[in-house]
Amino acid sequence: MTHQELLEIYERMVLSRRFEEKAEELYAQGRVTGSLHPYIGQEAVACAALLRRKPGDLFTSTHRGLGHCIAGGMDVRGMMAELFGKATGISGGKGGSMHLFDPQNGNLGTNGIVAGGTSIACGAAITLKLIDRTDNVVFTFFGEGASNEGVTHESMNLASVWKLPVIFVCENNQYQVFTSAMESCSVQDISQRASAYSMPGETVDGNDVLALDAAFRKAVERARQGEGPSLIEAKTYRWLGHWPGDVFAYGGYRSTEEVERWKKACPIVRLSRHLLEAGTMTREMMDSIHARVDAQVEEAVRFAEDSPEPDVGVLMQHVFSEVQNG
Numbered sequence: 262m263t264h265q266e267l268l269e270i271y272e273r274m275v276l277s278r279r280f281e282e283k284a285e286e287l288y289a290q291g292r293v294t295g296s297l298h299p300y301i302g303q304e305a306v307a308c309a310a311l312l313r314r315k316p317g318d319l320f321t322s323t324h325r326g327l328g329h330c331i332a333g334g335m336d337v338r339g340m341m342a343e344l345f346g347k348a349t350g351i352s353g354g355k356g357g358s359m360h361l362f363d364p365q366n367g368n369l370g371t372n373g374i375v376a377g378g379t380s381i382a383c384g385a386a387i388t389l390k391l392i393d394r395t396d397n398v399v400f401t402f403f404g405e406g407a408s409n410e411g412v413t414h415e416s417m418n419l420a421s422v423w424k425l426p427v428i429f430v431c432e433n434n435q436y437q438v439f440t441s442a443m444e445s446c447s448v449q450d451i452s453q454r455a456s457a458y459s460m461p462g463e464t465v466d467g468n469d470v471l472a473l474d475a476a477f478r479k480a481v482e483r484a485r486q487g488e489g490p491s492l493i494e495a496k497t498y499r500w501l502g503h504w505p506g507d508v509f510a511y512g513g514y515r516s517t518e519e520v521e522r523w524k525k526a527c528p529i530v531r532l533s534r535h536l537l538e539a540g541t542m543t544r545e546m547m548d549s550i551h552a553r554v555d556a557q558v559e560e561a562v563r564f565a566e567d568s569p570e571p572d573v574g575v576l577m578q579h580v581f582s583e584v585q586n587g
């Protein structure tokens with residue numbers, strides 16, 4: 262990775278973390294409502310994957326998608342306004358965190374249906390082939406729980422048979438709501454499942470940006486060459502509860518020791534240490550990145566607070582398809 266890329270990825274990860282910390286705080290105050298599934302702790306995965314995007318590349322997200330959206334460059338003001346349910350939100354204030362779309366920037370949306378994005382990614386990849394955009398690829402993020410869903414297997418099979426340019430990114434954060442992967446997954450490494458679909462599979466430390474980048478480069482290169490899909494499993498951890506009401510995530514279904522161990526392996530601190538030691542980033546540069554991000558998040562909150570509520574007249578809009586006359 263170039264110095265510029267490393268600094269860019271660091272700033273994106275910090276923005277993702279700060280945005281979500283603020284959203285959690287506002288949720289606790291009742292200013293943000295709806296559902297929130299924090300991505301905190303997993304930032305390296307989305308940021309490393311989407312760093313390898315070229316114009317025209319696409320990606321699908323999940324219910325835990327704020328980090329994917331930020332990594333994909335979504336406007337944080339529109340995101341925050343959406344969480345506030347305001348008219349200026351990315352989905353007009355009617356969607357919330359699981360309905361964030363930005364197709365112009367390749368973001369095919371967060372998704373409340375676990376594993377739903379994997380088949381959407383195949384559909385998008387088929388379209389790319391049909392319109393001869395053979396140099397573009399589609400990333401699809403999903404959890405280890407989603408890797409047990411039938412649609413994920415159908416999608417991997419189809420992608421393999423039709424050599425679709427899909428990069429299956431399994432974020433193994435080791436839990437599906439309250440259930441441990443040890444109790445629910447037939448394999449220890451989800452990447453093993455790739456062999457059933459004749460595609461390369463690799464397990465990577467999901468908190469290590471450099472290791473992730475090496476794996477994504479290979480997968481993206483293969484997909485752009487028309488050689489088909491790959492499965493990359495990033496082993497990581499969600500620091501917080503499944504959603505803000507999950508009070509069992511610390512000392513309940515997960516031991517406090519386990520959570521603390523993973524917090525010590527923070528992907529952002531790890532990258533900052535690497536950048537400081539390598540001389541890629543000075544303390545002053547780090548401080549100015551943090552200040553810039555804080556200002557951006559504050560501005561997003563101000564924008565959301567100052568924005569109007571959606572007009573009642575739009576309530577039924579986008580619910581039913583419009584009847585076309587003539």
Ligand SMILES: Cc1ncc(C[n+]2csc(CCOP(=O)(O)OP(=O)(O)O)c2C)c(N)n1
Binds near residue numbers: 324375376405438
């Ligand atoms: C098809 C479907 N089944 C079940 C649910 C309920 N649900 C929401 S998140 C979740 C756990 C998903 O686990 P995983 O795929 O590992 O993602 P993570 O939440 O860990 O990011 C479940 C079962 C759902 N939203 N959609």
Ligand SMILES: [Mg+2]
Binds near residue numbers: 433
């Ligand atoms: Mg999980």
